[in-house]
Amino acid sequence: MKMHKEHLKQASVQKYKEDAKHKEHVKQASIQKYADDDSHRCKVKQQTKTRRENLKEENKQITEVIRKFKDAVQKGPECVCSCCLRLFFEKQVLICKKGSYDNSIYDSCTTEKYKHTCTDDCNTHCAFEGTCRTSLWICYTCHRKMMKGKIPADSFSNGLMLEDVPLELKQLNAIEQQLIALNIPFMKIMALPKGGQKGVHGPVVCVPSDLKKVTTILPRSEDESLLLKVKLKRKLNYKGYEKYQFVKTKPFGASTCVFKG
Ligand SMILES: [Zn+2]
Ligand SMILES: [Zn+2]
Ligand SMILES: [Zn+2]
Structure with a gap:
């Protein structure tokens, strides 16, 4: 009996994921229920409140905050946006799905250049296996622009693609x-106060050689x-x-x- 319940649940989750029409229907029904059913609305509000309070309580514990921070920075910025080709932390990107955008927009401003697809050259245990490099990512900025049917300003397709170094x-x-x-560039480089990075101060003078x-x-x-x-x-x-x-x-x-x- 329990197995069957679990089975049904899985099937429903799957249907929600795959069937866009069904997904929209479920969403609308949920919004309607929230608007019409007073007791349901109270329950949802109460749940949200408890969740927020729990989170607040958690964040008071310094060890918990440290653990969360360490979790968040465990991986470096490893995900490449398939449109602006910038590096992002996993939290800042989402999986790029062709179906989400207009076909011509998708084709003109995304590239799989930085996505690793295993070839015969890969070892049996490819170094990229299970890493960010095997999926195609898109950053939220590019995602939003493309959803509106526009080409993101930072897209590589705007002549911003860098050639490989010969x-x-x-x-x-x-x-x-x-x-x-x-050209030999001359510039004043100084250490920035935070983050161990260096910055350029003042103008850069390029002297042709x-x-x-x-x-x-x-x-x-x-x-x-x-x-x-x-x-x-x-x-x-x-x-x-x-x-x-x-x-x-x-x-x-x-x-x-x-x-x-
Ligand atoms: Zn069943
Ligand atoms: Zn991007
Ligand atoms: Zn591989």
């Missing part, structure tokens, strides 16, 4: 990066594995240097090609 540039060290930079000079001054060699020692100085006649590192000439040539191409 392999030639990925493997450069700090001094190599500096040598091939088309002459790549031709760099590529002609550095010696060229047939040997592709040649390493050069390069010192980066604030001024050429200074003794001291800012950075002193090896520079690979092979990927270096390739990386300048990336810019030209």
Whole structure:
């Protein structure tokens, strides 16, 4: 008997989830009952009140508050919004369902780029298994805009998609990066009072650099594995240097090609 009751309950939950018409019907009936039935309304109000009071009581206990906080920050911001591609905590996003939005809006402003779908390359126990990366998320800001049939301002489809960094540039060290930079930005960076983050103070000045000079001054060699020692100085006649590192000439040539191409 009990099993049957449980079974019915499950079926009803399932129907509510899947059948939109049924869901709307149940919602309307519930609103109607709340409006018409005085005793029902009192009961609901009382339940809400008790729940709020319990929560208030719970929050007075500092250990409980700490536990809740630790729970909330246990996972970092790991969920990528499929529309604005920002990182969010799990609480700030919901599962992105195609059916919730207008088809053309959905197709034009969501991407599965950051959703992990297992391929043959994955091990039997994929590292992404059971993590946020296997679902498609959407943040509330984008969700609300898309529900209204509009393209969210922050959507990647508004020309905000960042290209992947080419392999030639990925493997450069700090001094190599500096040598091939088309513009060298100068800015005042200071530690922010809270959160251990850094902020930029004042204007950023971009100084264009002459790549031709760099590529002609550095010696060229047939040997592709040649390493050069390069010192980066604030001024050429200074003794001291800012950075002193090896520079690979092979990927270096390739990386300048990336810019030209
Ligand atoms: Zn049954
Ligand atoms: Zn978003
Ligand atoms: Zn996988």
